[in-house]
Amino acid sequence: MSLFRPFGGCALVLGAALLAGCGGNDFSDLQSFMEEVRARPAGNIEPLPQVIPYEAFTYSASSLRSPFQPPVRIDLTQRERGSKDIKPDEDRPRQFLEGFNIEGFEMVGVLSNQQGMQALIRGAGSVHRVKIGDYLGRNHGRVTSIEEGRVDVVEIVPDGEGGWLERPRTLSLAERG
Numbered sequence: 001m002s003l004f005r006p007f008g009g010c011a012l013v014l015g016a017a018l019l020a021g022c023g024g025n026d027f028s029d030l031q032s033f034m035e036e037v038r039a040r041p042a043g044n045i046e047p048l049p050q051v052i053p054y055e056a057f058t059y060s061a062s063s064l065r066s067p068f069q070p071p072v073r074i075d076l077t078q079r080e081r082g083s084k085d086i087k088p089d090e091d092r093p094r095q096f097l098e099g100f101n102i103e104g105f106e107m108v109g110v111l112s113n114q115q116g117m118q119a120l121i122r123g124a125g126s127v128h129r130v131k132i133g134d135y136l137g138r139n140h141g142r143v144t145s146i147e148e149g150r151v152d153v154v155e156i157v158p159d160g161e162g163g164w165l166e167r168p169r170t171l172s173l174a175e176r177g
Contacts, residue, residue, distance in 0.1 A: 063100075063101060064101075065101070065103060066103065069103060086156060086163070086164040086165070086166055087156070088140040088156045088164070089140075094135075095134060095135045095136070096124070096128075097121070097123070097124060097128060097130070097134070097135065097136035097137070098135050098136060098137065098138065098140075098141075099124075099138070100123060100124045100136075100137070100138070101137065101138055102136060102137030102138070102141055102153065102155070102169060102171075104124070105121050105122065105123035105124075105136060105137070105171055106122045106123060106171070106174050107119055107120070107121055107122075107149075107150065107151055107171040107172060107173045107174060108120045108121070108122045108127060108173070108174055109173070110146065110147075110148060110173075111129065115131075116131065116132065117131075117132075117146040117147075118130065118131045118146065119131075119143070119146045119151045119171075121136070121151070121171065122174075130143050130146075131143065131146070132144065132145065132146060136153065137155060137169075139155040139156065139157050139167070140155060140156040140157075141153040141154065141155040141169065142154055142155075148173075149172060149173040150170050150171065150172050150173065151170070151171040152168065152169075152170055153168070153169045153170070153171065154166050154167070154168050154169070155167045155168075155169055
C-alpha cells in the first residue's frame with residue numbers, strides 16, 4: 001500500500017486545481033449567442049404531404065392467353081379459307097368446360113371401362129372426366145379421340161370472312177419427373 005500513497009496526494013492536488021478552474025461565472029458569450037438565436041425570425045414548417053389512399057387492383061386478364069406460352073402464329077399469305085358447310089351447332093346445350101380457354105386444360109390420366117376410354121383433364125379448378133363427343137374450350141372444341149397419352153380435340157373457329165375452320169388441338173399427358 002505504501003507504493004500508491006504518493007500518487008494519492010498528487011491526485012488530490014490535481015482534482016482541487018480542476019475544481020478551482022470551473023468556478024468562474026462568465027457566461028456572457030453564451031448569453032449573447034442565445035439572445036441572437038431568439039431574435040431570428042421563426043421559420044415555417046411545411047405541412048405534411050397529402051396521403052393518397054390505396055386502391056385495390058383487380059386482375060382482369062386471367063382468362064386471356066398466358067404470356068409465358070408462345071402465341072399461335074398465323075401466316076396471312078398461306079391463309080386457309082373457311083367453309084360455309086362447317087359451322088358450330090349453336091342450338092345444342094353448352095357444357096361446363098366450354099366456359100374456359102383450352103390452354104388452361106392439362107391431361108392428367110385416362111380411365112377405361114366397357115363404355116370406352118375417358119380422359120382426366122385438370123382445369124377450371126378441379127379434375128374432370130371427358131369422353132369422345134364432349135365439348136371443351138371456348139371455340140366449340142369437340143373431343144374426337146382419346147388414347148393412352150393424348151386427347152385429340154377439333155375446334156371450330158371463324159376465319160374472319162364469314163366461314164368456319166376446323167382447327168385440331170391435342171392435349172398430351174403431363175409427364176411428372
